[in-house]
Amino acid sequence: MKELTLTERLHLDVPLLSGLLVLCGIGLLVLYSAGGQQSSLIWRQGMHMSLALVLMMLVARIPPAQLARLSLWAYLFGIGLLVLVIFFGHSGKGAQRWLDLKLLRFQPSELMKLALPMALAWYFSEKALPPTPVRIIIAFIMIIVPVWLIARQPDLGTALLVATAGLSVLFIAGVSWKFIAGFGLSAALATPVWWYLMHDYQRRRVLTFLNPEQDPLGAGYHIIQSKIAIGSGGLYGKGWLNGTQSQLDFLPERSTDFIFAVFCEEFGLLGVLFLICIYLFIIARGLYISMQAQHTFGRLLGAGIVLTFFVYVFVNMGMVSGQLPVAGVPLPLISYGGTSMVTLMLGFGILMGIQTHRRLLTG
Amino acid sequence: MAQAFTLKDPNWEARLTHGRIYIAAGLMALLTLLLLLGIFYLQVMQHEHFTTLSQHNRVKIEPIAPTRGLIFSSDGVLLAENRPSFRLEVVPELIDDIDATIDKLTQFVRIEEQDIRRFKEQLTRRRRFENIPLRLNLSDAEVARVAVNRHLFPGVDVVAGLSRHYPAGMDLAHTIGYVGRINEQELAALDASNYSATTHMGKLGVEKAYEELLHGQVGYQQVEVNAQGRVIRVLDRTPPKPGKNIHLTLDASLQDLAVQALAGRRGAIVAIAPDTGAVLAMVSSPSYDPNPFVNGIDADSYRQLLASNNAPLLNRTLQGKYPPGSTIKPFIGLAALDDGTREADETSWCQGWYVLKGQAHRYRDWKKEGHGEANLISAIAESCDVYFYKLAHDLGIDRISAALLRFGFGAKTGIDIGGESSGLIPSRTWKQKVYGQAWFPGETLILGIGQGAALTTPLQLASATAALANRGRLMQPRLLAAARDSLNGRPVLQGQDTLNQSVTLMQAQHWDAIIHAMTEAVHGLNGTARRSGADADYQFAGKTGTAQVVAIAQDEEYQEEELAEEHRDHALFIAFAPVETPKIAVAIIVENAGSGSTHAAPIARTLFDHYLKDRTGQETASG
Numbered sequence: 001m002k003e004l005t006l007t008e009r010l011h012l013d014v015p016l017l018s019g020l021l022v023l024c025g026i027g028l029l030v031l032y033s034a035g036g037q038q039s040s041l042i043w044r045q046g047m048h049m050s051l052a053l054v055l056m057m058l059v060a061r062i063p064p065a066q067l068a069r070l071s072l073w074a075y076l077f078g079i080g081l082l083v084l085v086i087f088f089g090h091s092g093k094g095a096q097r098w099l100d101l102k103l104l105r106f107q108p109s110e111l112m113k114l115a116l117p118m119a120l121a122w123y124f125s126e127k128a129l130p131p132t133p134v135r136i137i138i139a140f141i142m143i144i145v146p147v148w149l150i151a152r153q154p155d156l157g158t159a160l161l162v163a164t165a166g167l168s169v170l171f172i173a174g175v176s177w178k179f180i181a182g183f184g185l186s187a188a189l190a191t192p193v194w195w196y197l198m199h200d201y202q203r204r205r206v207l208t209f210l211n212p213e214q215d216p217l218g219a220g221y222h223i224i225q226s227k228i229a230i231g232s233g234g235l236y237g238k239g240w241l242n243g244t245q246s247q248l249d250f251l252p253e254r255s256t257d258f259i260f261a262v263f264c265e266e267f268g269l270l271g272v273l274f275l276i277c278i279y280l281f282i283i284a285r286g287l288y289i290s291m292q293a294q295h296t297f298g299r300l301l302g303a304g305i306v307l308t309f310f311v312y313v314f315v316n317m318g319m320v321s322g323q324l325p326v327a328g329v330p331l332p333l334i335s336y337g338g339t340s341m342v343t344l345m346l347g348f349g350i351l352m353g354i355q356t357h358r359r360l361l362t363g
Numbered sequence: 364m365a366q367a368f369t370l371k372d373p374n375w376e377a378r379l380t381h382g383r384i385y386i387a388a389g390l391m392a393l394l395t396l397l398l399l400l401g402i403f404y405l406q407v408m409q410h411e412h413f414t415t416l417s418q419h420n421r422v423k424i425e426p427i428a429p430t431r432g433l434i435f436s437s438d439g440v441l442l443a444e445n446r447p448s449f450r451l452e453v454v455p456e457l458i459d460d461i462d463a464t465i466d467k468l469t470q471f472v473r474i475e476e477q478d479i480r481r482f483k484e485q486l487t488r489r490r491r492f493e494n495i496p497l498r499l500n501l502s503d504a505e506v507a508r509v510a511v512n513r514h515l516f517p518g519v520d521v522v523a524g525l526s527r528h529y530p531a532g533m534d535l536a537h538t539i540g541y542v543g544r545i546n547e548q549e550l551a552a553l554d555a556s557n558y559s560a561t562t563h564m565g566k567l568g569v570e571k572a573y574e575e576l577l578h579g580q581v582g583y584q585q586v587e588v589n590a591q592g593r594v595i596r597v598l599d600r601t602p603p604k605p606g607k608n609i610h611l612t613l614d615a616s617l618q619d620l621a622v623q624a625l626a627g628r629r630g631a632i633v634a635i636a637p638d639t640g641a642v643l644a645m646v647s648s649p650s651y652d653p654n655p656f657v658n659g660i661d662a663d664s665y666r667q668l669l670a671s672n673n674a675p676l677l678n679r680t681l682q683g684k685y686p687p688g689s690t691i692k693p694f695i696g697l698a699a700l701d702d703g704t705r706e707a708d709e710t711s712w713c714q715g716w717y718v719l720k721g722q723a724h725r726y727r728d729w730k731k732e733g734h735g736e737a738n739l740i741s742a743i744a745e746s747c748d749v750y751f752y753k754l755a756h757d758l759g760i761d762r763i764s765a766a767l768l769r770f771g772f773g774a775k776t777g778i779d780i781g782g783e784s785s786g787l788i789p790s791r792t793w794k795q796k797v798y799g800q801a802w803f804p805g806e807t808l809i810l811g812i813g814q815g816a817a818l819t820t821p822l823q824l825a826s827a828t829a830a831l832a833n834r835g836r837l838m839q840p841r842l843l844a845a846a847r848d849s850l851n852g853r854p855v856l857q858g859q860d861t862l863n864q865s866v867t868l869m870q871a872q873h874w875d876a877i878i879h880a881m882t883e884a885v886h887g888l889n890g891t892a893r894r895s896g897a898d899a900d901y902q903f904a905g906k907t908g909t910a911q912v913v914a915i916a917q918d919e920e921y922q923e924e925e926l927a928e929e930h931r932d933h934a935l936f937i938a939f940a941p942v943e944t945p946k947i948a949v950a951i952i953v954e955n956a957g958s959g960s961t962h963a964a965p966i967a968r969t970l971f972d973h974y975l976k977d978r979t980g981q982e983t984a985s986g
Contacts, residue, residue: 040487128371129379171387174379231405231413244417269406276395287388291381296373299380303387310391314398323401 011060011356013289019282020333020348024049026263026275027334033241034254034262034336041255041336048338052345059349063357067350068122068297074111075119075142081108082149109150109158110343113165114350116146117304120169125296130174139170154199157328160315161308168307169300206325222258225251227322230264237268255336257328260320279313279332286348289355298354305347312344425586425594428560429579430525432606432849434539434569437643440615441530442539443570448526449501451509452494455486457518464516465497471508474498475661499658500526527563527657531615533650534622537678538613538780538842540568541653557581560603563657569609569842572780576846576856579606607846607855612641620973621646624966629954631679633825633840634970637945639860640829640838642778643974644949645822647679681783684818685952688908688959689746690937691767691813693831693877695755696739698766700873704757707876710738713749719756719804726752726808729909740876744883744890746907748812755811760802763810764790769866770827771837772819777863778840786823789816814911824950826863828937831881832904832945834874835866878904882942885964892936895964903971905938907959931955936963940971947974 007014028042028049035041085108120139124131131139143166151159171180195203229245238244243265245251254262264272283306290302309332316331318324330340405413434443451472458464465482468474478498485495501509501521509521527542529535542563545553549564558564560581565571582603586594621632625648634644651668655661668676677683699705715733716725728734728748734741742750755763767773773788787793789810791802809815819827822840830837839861846856868874881904885896891907910933913926934956939948949967956962 038487129376168387172380172383174383227405228413228416230402231409232417234406234410234414264402264406269403272402272406273399276399280395283391284388287384291384296376296380299377299384303380303384307387307391310394314391314394317398317402321398321402321405323398 008356010057011352012057013285013352013355016282016285016289016348016352016355019278019285020345023278023282023333026278029240030259030263030266030334031255031336033243033266034246034259036247037241045336048341051338052341055342056345056349056352059346060352060356062350062353064293064295064298064301064350064354067118067301067353068125071115071118071122074115078108078111078115079146079149081111082146084108085153086149107158107339109146109153109155109162110339112146112150112162113158113308113343114305114347116143116162117165117169117301117308118350120166120173121297121300121304124169124173124300129296130176133179136170136175136179139166143167143170155328156198157315160327161312161329164311165304165308168311169304172300172303172307222252222326223322226258226261226320229261230321233265233268235269237264237266237271240266242266257316257326257330257335258320259335260317260331263334264321279310283310286351289351292358293354294358298358302351302354305351309344309347425584426556426560427582427584427600427603428562429581429603430605430849431527431542431563432577432579432608432846434577434609434611436611436613436615436618437641437844438615442535442611442613442615444528444530445525446528447523448499449506449521449523450496451498451501452520452522453482453497454494454518454520461486464519468497468509468516468519471512472498472501472505477659477662494520494522496522529653531618532652532654534618534646535613536568536650536653537647537680538568538645539653540570540572540780541566541656542570543656544659566656567782568780569611573609573843573846576607577609580604605849608849609846610844611842612636612639612643612844612858613645613842614643614974617970617974618644618646620644620970621966622648622650624969625953628956629673629679630956631683631821631952632949632966632970633680633821634947634949634974635825635829635838635840637829637832637838637939637948638836640826640840640863641844641858642840642842643947644970645680645842647677647683649673649675651675678782679952680821681778681780683820683952684784684786685821685933685935686815686910687772687813687817687819687824688910688933688935689748689813690824690906690908690935690950690959691810691817692743692746692751693881693906694767694770694772694827695751695758695763695811696743696880697831697868697873697877698762699754699758700739700876701766701868701870702758702762703869705739705754707739707873710736711750711753713737713742713747715749717749717752717808719808722805724805726805740880740883741889743877743880743906744887746884746891751811752808755807756804758807758811760789760791760807760810763807764788767817769864770830771863772817772823772827776822776826776840777861778822779843779858783822784820786820787816787818813908821950821952824935824937824952825948828939828950829945829948830866831874831877832939832948834871835868837863837866839863878942881906881938885938891960892938892964894960895968899968899972901941901971901975902943903938903940903967904942905936905964905967907964908935908937909933909958909960910935912955928955932957934959934962936960936967938964938967938971940975946978947971 028045031045032042119142123139123142124135127135143163147159147163150162225245229243229251232238232245233243241247243262245265246254246262251258251261263275286302286306286309290299290306293299293302312329312332315324315327315329319326319329330337332344333341431445433441433445436442451468455461465474465479474497482495482497506521529539529541531539543566544562545558545564550558553564557578557580561578565574565577570577580603583601584597585599587596587598617634621634621644625632625646628648630648632644632646633642635642655664700707713728713734715731716727718725729746733749734745734747737745737747737750741747767788773786775783775785789806794800794802806815810817826837826840841858841861843856843858845854845858847854882902884890884907885892885903885905887893890896892905896903912932913930932955934953936951936959937949939945949970951963951966953962
């Protein structure tokens, strides 16, 4: 038997890890500029990253088969916590999404980003693919329950991502095109209902998205300033720490949801192309790992995680550049914040587990 | 049918999922391309447009704090004002070594550790070119010293602003309260945009209760900044809307008089207009100066206030819990009349003590030799304890506590500044719950003279007395007379008369009996407060109380001189005036002063004389 390398023993996938580390590096660089050059902010984000990487390595050690057995329980646990949030949750900024565990504050909706695709992947891999109509309907219910619980917090951004995670698994599992067409059609028909159910601030966001100029001092201010930042960045950008929009305080939420605008302003279109290449590399590697997976569970889960990651990036960049409504989705691994960082890295840990345990089995 | 027999075919499944992954990859590539096109459009096609916008993007929006509303008494005395004040501000980017600069500044101005801590906190949060306050509320001398030495401190500036000041100082600290710096928890609960320029908020009393009205609405100004972000000029201004002025029901001159009456003593005075519930005076003594709290009291002074045995921070009017003593008697007497337990002229013999059947314990009267023959009227006027022992025994605990609850004892009055205690009216269920014991008959007796577990706040006593004066209408006490627009003086909110509850009797003439008894206490030959009622131009009704603080053993006598001061009796007096058309009701408590008739009742007379002087012209002439 051949000697295992260090990364093999640690269950790490080198290409994926490299991509993630490059991204984290870029993240700290941009954050330093966006956060008004505070070293304390960088320090804290560094701590988030270290914690997330350690958790990623821990998750990577779990064999996919064991993960499959845990899936349903993780899902039910997550639903339980979401219900708890309704009764015991802490609210901030008009939404109730946190559970206070004394030591740390925790968003159960984040757990759902992984628990839902896990549970669906397990559910579909139990029986032959493609799933029967009955199983598809059950899967839909499994998606709708957490999405509804999260949307009513209200946290539309996370609800969207959790829904994406679930629908991705459904799509990869081979749901027939008739179903997909039907779903698309009913979603379109349901739009007025959604409008009715939305909170005021969410409606305002949609309206502002459609016409930012109508509210230049309020919600539209974000988008206008963000577009100015991106547009004035041009091909080459204004250079690191030289973005006037961000450095002079015109750009709101520039360390968190709108950090991409800072990046665009300072590094220009060339920088954007480079950044997107890194993201695409990570996505491509993730899809490759999913396709190499030996079991349906791994394939479904891996692809689900990767697709969700893509939607994350796409929605954030789309909203910051004014092409999508402002949905409160951070830019993965770049925006400041610990919670999404941890969830994302856990997802990549699962992917690495799928990859490295396969190799061990065949080797 | 067919599906039931579908077998898992790994290869086929792999092909299916791989196919879907390829489709997804294609989709993602397409979306990425669209996204890039959008960004390309912004960054290349519209680059010039946005560059121009970015260069002209010199307009920033800054919030302007509204001016806080003023607080007035009903006789127009200013109780809370905004004074021009000077603060020391620092622009971090203009200073090389901030610590050294602060060090050097301490030669000219006092800078506390907490000033530095607050400054450092803001230093990490604000931009380098923004002003950060280092010291608030500079004295004139400090302003002058900094001004003279300004050349030594580039980047340090003295800036003018407004600071809250309470001219009445100690006299109204408990009632008006004070504003203080907004802390992080408070910030989280506030409307962030409306408070974006505000540094202080109401922390206590009227300032806290009417924060929303006093604060006002934030304003904005659009300012043009240069390429470094410095303000060049103001382009447009939406002025802030100043807060509303609050006019209180308090009568400043009456308050003054009440403060003087309690000077150097521990105690409380509450005066209420019976028909409206308007609070006319509210004194808790000793008090403290609220002004140092506005910009942060230094730790030593605060520790001193906390540690003082006289508890100056305690608002005795709302939170002081006192045994009501004999002031409870009119309320219990009324209950006995109302349910027929006693007739007003029904007499019984007082020999100076009372025993329960089968018990050796003597429940003593304050008058050792006894009052002789007493009826309800004389028992209240002369405060006969034995009469009320018997009466309480006949009524029983259940009817007594129910009767007291009707007058609002044992419950919060709901005064608009909040922060009150509910006091305590004992009952069988209370005893069972707290002590796990049955109620003893002896406890009923001592409750009959307002001792034992019963505790009332001065506000409750005043409010209940007002209800007696009002013949049963228990009004909710309030301090708000009106809130007025500070620009045009138009009222935006009027204080509402709110009926808390109504005590209705079987026979309305029982009110007359009790009020007559209380009038006898003041103007009768043997009335306990007769010295306070002597030669008054008007008649008033009252009841003295002398509440025991420590139990006196069976064979001992109460010797004031031999007791430690804090063990001496509390002096109490409740009263309203004039008897025919009550305009003012008071409750007075002087802690550890001794008897109510000598130490509390004279204060009521002083307050009444002053308050009624201008208000009862005709009565003065005829009486």
